[in-house]
Amino acid sequence: MTTGRRLIQYALSYKKIIIAALLMLTISVAADLAGPFIAKTIIDQHILGIESNWYETTKGKMAVNYHEKYYKREKYFSAGEQKGNHVRILQIGSKFVFIEQKIDFDGKRSFKNGLLTIKKGNEKAEYKAETIKGRELLAFYQPEIPGIFQLILIYFGLLVVSAFFQYGEKFFLQKSANRIIQKIREDVYGHIQRLPIQYFDNLPAGKVVARITNDTEAIRELYVTVLATFFTSAIYITGIYIALFILNVKLAAICLLLLPILYAWMLVYRKYASKYNRVIRSRNSDINAMVNESIQGMNIIQAFNRENHTQADFEKLNHEHFKFQNKLLSLNSLTSHNLVGILRNLVFVAFIWYFGGQSLTPSAVISLGMLYAFVDYVNRLFQPVQGIVNQLANLEQALVAGERVFKLMDEPGENVSTERIPRFKGNIKFDHVSFGYKEGEFVLKNISFEANHGEAVALVGHTGSGKSSIMNLLFRFYDCQKGKITIDGKDIESIPRQTIRNHMGIVLQDPYLFTGTIASNVSLDDPGISREKVEKALKDVGAEMVFKNLEKGYDEPVIEKGSTLSSGQRQLISFARALVFNPAILILDEATSSIDTETEALIQEAMDVLKKGRTTFIIAHRLSTIRNADQILVLDRGEIVEQGSHDDLMALKGKYYQMYQLQQGGEELAG
Template sequence: MKTGRRLTSYALNYKKIILVALFLLTISVGTDLAGPFIAKNIIDQHILGIESVWNETTNGKSTAEYQGEFYKKEKNFSDNEEKGKEIRILQVGTKFVFMDEKLEFDGKRTFEQGILTVQKGDEKVNYNAKVLTNKELMAFYKLEIPGIIKLLIVYFGLLVISAIFQYGQKFLLQKSANRIIQKMREDVFGQIQRLPIQYFDNLPAGKVVARITNDTEAIRELYVTVLAQFFTSAIYITGIYAALFILDVKLAAICLLLLPILYGWIILYRKFASKYNRVIRSRNSDINATINESICGMSIIQAFRREKETETEFEKLNTEHFTYQNKLLSLNALTSHNLVGVLRNLVFVAFIWYFGGLSLNPASVISLGVLYAFVDYINRLFNPVQGIVNQLANLESALVAGERVFSLMDEQGEKVSTKRIERFCGNVTFDHVSFGYKEGEYVLNDINFEAKQGQTVALVGHTGSGKSSIMNLLFRFYDCQKGKIFIDGMDIINIPRQTVRNHMGIVLQDPYLFTGTIVSNVSLGDPSISREMVEKALKDVGVDRVFKNLENGYDEPVIEKGSTLSSGQRQLISFARALAFNPAILILDEATSSIDTETEAVIQEAMDVLKKGRTTFIIAHRLSTIRNADQILVLDRGKIVERGSHEELMLLKGKYYQMYELQKGNASLAG
């Protein structure tokens, strides 16, 4: 499905709000566009209405007195009312003159020595006329004041209605846009939870963050500003063209040429803007990734004096981002205002040419009110056109952002299962398992072993031998390419990943703590784990002996990654976290490798109690910590080369013996 359709499908989730907003927008536009028609009537019927045909009558309603006689506009006579002598009041320069003759035609007017001359082309007619004083003129004009006031009240009322409905439509459109983005962000974040671990192996965290925040914010701009502007402009343009066709069909038809020109320009603009925006958003993600990586590794950067090199790498990305931003800026500068200015001038040229031609035809009379309405509507026409052109950059940015967001959402993921099964007994079997992170490159080959309930199984070997990969498969962070893994006789491939992990606990070599407190980091917000359970888990791992002087006790604040705590303190919290969930299978992945000897002794004491009734897997470099393991698996290049208890392996005098003696010798030298 194309990006535009998918963005539309999101909007349709809130179609009721959007339709109400568009209805309010239509009313707002209709009331706003009625203004020029009212102004036309004020000019033609009232301000210039004094030049209408007047007839002599008796004193009464809507009559004006002049030199003892009463006059009324011809249009104000009823059907059965008798009309008297026809008179006209005409403006000549700054003067108004009274003539009691019928005007044969209108044209250029001159007045001299009581004679009014009207000339149209080669035709010329003279009339006897008198100049009206201000008082005499006001006798005729005061009849128009009630009508002008009435129309002005209507005009003001329409403006108020337009403003109210304009507020309503903007509020509803922005409300719907915020809801759309809220749902989209929830969907994207939910998709991240469904993605397998290997997806994040090749995608920096900063790039994922950019798609959830920056890209969705660009899409929000699409709904809040771009589409609102496009909807508003479309309705305004439709209303203005309807008004123009009512006023004059031919000129309105000429103005229709704007639409294909505007459409063609949009197509041409998007061709270049789309390319620039793709690069801009891609570099923006790269910048986020670089910043995230730099902050996380700042201690290493400063320790190895790599500040200048890191800054150079950042500047390279930032310069490329700046370059394409400038290209897009140049494209916008060359198009938006310039395009609209050219189109506006072309329309006014057509306007002048058209009305200039009409003025040469004696049979064609165009009122000043119609001219005013046309100029007003044409000026108004270019406001929505300007709005559309100005929003093209945001449109392209949003569409490119949409492509990036939807590409993430299209990644193959798995539904997060809430299914729960009874607690495992803890019997684990690896049946001839082979696995590789890349296709055809196996890091585990024919792994075959069994761990019974309550046993402790230790995995040892040099770096890269496959120890952690075995645990990744057991936790279903990855799935094996060959063989099967069973827990209590159940093939884990047939159990949802979340369900498999429900009765497992893990302590990593580098524990991750979240922003919160010690308590929240142990319970992870799980309502089934009470405060009492958290405190018991903390005490069981001997936290009291390490956290002696905490001001807030177990409610001590923990910032991101627990950077204010020592590695031993973080590890103890991570250990308590695993125990609080009461796992049937406990995995300790190099859990004591970065801990001081005193803290390690605390954990070792707790482990003797905690291992009872649990199947425990220990990945350890310190072989002295696994002497009591029920089974030790020695791995080398992805294969199990030795297996047995500590005593059995020492009698073999093989690889395990060599590793143990080497560590023992190093420990003696260190002592």
Template sequence: MKVGKRLFHYAIHYKTIIFAALLMLTIGVAADLAGPFVAKRIIDFHILGIESKWYETNKGPDSVYYGGTWYKREEYFEENEEKGEQAIILQVGLDFIFTTENVPFEGKRKLNGDLLTVEENGEISTFDVIVLENKEVLRFYKPEIMKIVQLIILYFGLLVISALFQYGQKYNLQKAANRIIQKMRNDVFGQISRLPIRFFDNLPAGKVVARITNDTEAIKELYVTVLANFFSSIIYMVGIYIALMILNVKLALLCLTLIPILVIWTIVYRKYASTYNHVIRSRVSDINGMMNESIQGMNMIQAFGREKEMKDSFEKLNQEHFDYQNKMLRLNSLTSHNLVGFIRNIAFVAFIWYFGNLSLNLESAVTLGMLYAVVDYLNRLFHPVQNIVNQFANLEQALVAGERVFELLDKEGLDVSRVHIPRYEGNVEFQNVSFGYKENEFILKDLTFSAKHGETVALVGHTGSGKSSIMNLLFRFYDANEGRILVDGMDIKTIPHQTLREHMGIVLQDPYLFTGTIASNVSLHDERITREAVEKALKDVGADRVLGHLEKGYDTEVVEKGSTLSSGQRQLISFARALAFNPAILILDEATSSIDTETEAVIQEAMDVLKKGRTTFIIAHRLSTIKNADQILVLEKGRIVERGNHEELMAKKGKYYNMYELQLGIEKNEAV
């Protein structure tokens, strides 16, 4: 499905708000565009309206007293009202004249004293007239004053209505846009939690963050600015064309040539803008990724003096982003004000040509009010045109950003299961399991072993032997390429991921803590884990001895990744987190490798109690910590080369024996 259509489908969720906004917009535009008609009425009918036929009448609301007689304009007589003798008022230059003769309204007029000469179709006629004084002219204007005031009030009222409804439409459109982006960000974040771990192996966190923040913000501009301007501009243009059709059909048809010009210009613009924006959005993502990586690894960068190299790499990305931004700037400069100015000049040349021809034909002369209305509408026509053209850049950015967001949403994810199963016993069996992170490059090869309920199984081996990969498979972060993994006799591939992990706990070598408190990092805000359960878990792992000195105790605030706590304190919190969920299967992934000897002793004391009633897997770095394991699996190049308990393996004097003696010798030397 195309990006535009999918963005439209997001908007459909809030169609009521958007429809209300468009309705308000239509009313606001109609009120705004009615203004020139009111102005035309004021000019043609009232300001210039006294230049018309007048008839003798009785004293009344619209009558004017002049020369001992009451006169009233022809337009103010009722249908069956009796008319007296005719009189005519005409304007010649700056003077107004009064006459009872039948003077034609068309033709070239010339005033000489009290004699008026009119030249019409080559014929010259002469008429006796009276030149009106200023106070007499004002007397004839008196019936128009209240009508002009009423129309001015109407004009102002239309402006107020337009302003109120324009505010309403902007508020509702922005409200709808915020709702759409809120839903989109929730969908993107939800999708991230559904994506398999394999997806994040090749995509830096900064690039993922850019999709959620920068790209969705660009899409927000589409709904808040672009579509709002497009909607309002299109409705304005339709309204203006309707108004021009009412005033002058030929001129309106001439102005319709703007439409194909805009369409062609849009096609040309998008051809180049799409390419530029893809690069720009990609570089923004790369910059975010690099910044995220640099911030997290700043201690290593500074420790090894790589500041200049990192700065050079960043500047290279930033320069490429800058270059393409400049290309977009040049493209936008060519296609915004320049385009509108060019079209406006053509339109006004056509306007002068059209009305110039009309002025040469006296029978087709146009009124001043008509000219005012047409010029007003032509000026108004170019505001929406400019709004549309100026939004081309934002539109293209939003479409490119939408493409990137939907690319992420289209990744095959794992549905979050709400199914709960009873806590299983914890019998685990690997049957001829082979696995590789890359195709045809197996890390684990034909593994077969089992762990009974309540047993502690230790996995040992050199780096890269496959210890952590076994745990990744058990948690279904990845699925085995060959073989089966059973939990209580059930193939784990038949159990939803979340359901399988519900009764598992894990402690990683590098514990991760979230922003919050010590207590919230243990419970992870799970309502099932009470404050008492949190405190018990912390006490069971001995954390009360290590964390008890903190001023706020378990309510001590934790910053991102727990950087203000020692590695031992972080590990104890992570350990308590796993235990608080009371797992049937507990995995310790080299959980004591970065802990000092005193803290390790605390954990070891708790281990004997905690492993009861659950199957425990320990990925061990220090072999001294697994001497009491029920079963030790020695891995080498993805295969199990030895298995047994500590005494059995030491008696064999094989791989495990050599590793243990080597590590024991190193520890003795360090002690010395």
């Protein structure tokens, strides 16, 4: 499905609001476009209407007293009312003359020495006439004033109606746009929660953030500004063309040539703008990723004096972003306003050409009122055209941003399962398991072992030997390519990931804390975990002594990543977080590596109690912390090379013995 269709689908989720907005827009446009028609009526029927047919009558309503006789326009006579002598009032230049007879035809007029001459081709007619003075002329206009005021009031009322419905249209369109973007952001963020861990291994966090924030904001412009402008312009253009065809079919047909020209321009513009916008959005994402990475590693950058090198890398990305922004700016500058100006000039050239062969006299096909209305509508026509052209850049940005967002949403994920199963006993079996992060490159090879309920299993080995990979498989952050893993005899791949993790706890080497408080970082705001459980967990891991001197105790604020806390304090919070959920399987991944000796002693005391009733996996480089483990697995290059208790492995005098001897410096053996 194309990006455009998917964006339309989101819009259809709020079609009632959008339809209401479009109805309001239609009413607003209709009320606004009635203005030139009203102006045409005022000009033709009232201001220039003085030149229509007049008849002598008696004194009464709408009658005008002129030289002690009364005259009334033909349109104001009621049915059956007696009409007297036919008279005419004609304008010659700035003068108006009165003729006491009917004229045979109209044409080019001249007035001299009380004689009116009218010429039309080879025809010529002369009539006796007299000039009408100012006050007398005003008397002939007097009957028109109530009608003019009435039309002006109608026009003002229509402007009020147009303004009211225009406000409603903009309010509902903005409201629907904000809701659509809210839904897109929620869908994107929700989808991220369903993506497997390996997806984030290959995509920098900054790029993901850019798609959720910058790209969705660009899409918001599509709904708030672009589509609103397109809807408004489309209805305005439709209304204007209807009005033009009502006024004059031939001129309206000439103006129709604008539409294919505008469509062809949109195709050409999108061809180049789309290419530029893709590069711009991509570089923007790269900049976000680099900024995020630089902030995270600022201590390393400054410690190793890499500021200039990092600055140069950033400037390279920024320059490329700037270069394509300039290309897009040049494209917009050369075409948007220039295009509309050219089109406007072409239409007015056609307009002048059409009227060039005609005389703009009252007898011509086009009246002065119609001429005014047509010029007004043509000027109004270019306002929505200008709006459409000016929004093409935002349209392309939104479509490219939408394409990037939907590409993220198309990544295969799995729904978060709410299924719950009884707590595991914790009998775990790895049966000939092989696994690699890349296809064909195994980091675990034919791993087989069992961990029974209540046992503490330690994993040791050099960096890269596969210790953390075993835990990643157990947590189902990844799935093995060969063999199988069972818990209580059930293949873990047959159980939803979230269901398995509901009975597991983990403490990482580098614990991650969220913005909040110490207590909220322990409970993760789970409503099923009471304050008492949080405090008990912290007490069990020995945190009570560490945090008792804080001003707000366990309610002490924690900022991003817990940067104001020591590594030992962060680890204690992470430890309590794992324990408060009472997992059946507990994983400690280098959990004590960041803790000082005194704090480690506190944790070790608590662990002897807490390990009872659950299966515990311990990944450790400090071998002194795993001496009491029920089973120690020694890994080397993805294979288990030794397996047994501490005493068994020491007696074996193999790889574990060598590692332990190196760490202890031979002191224990010498003793």
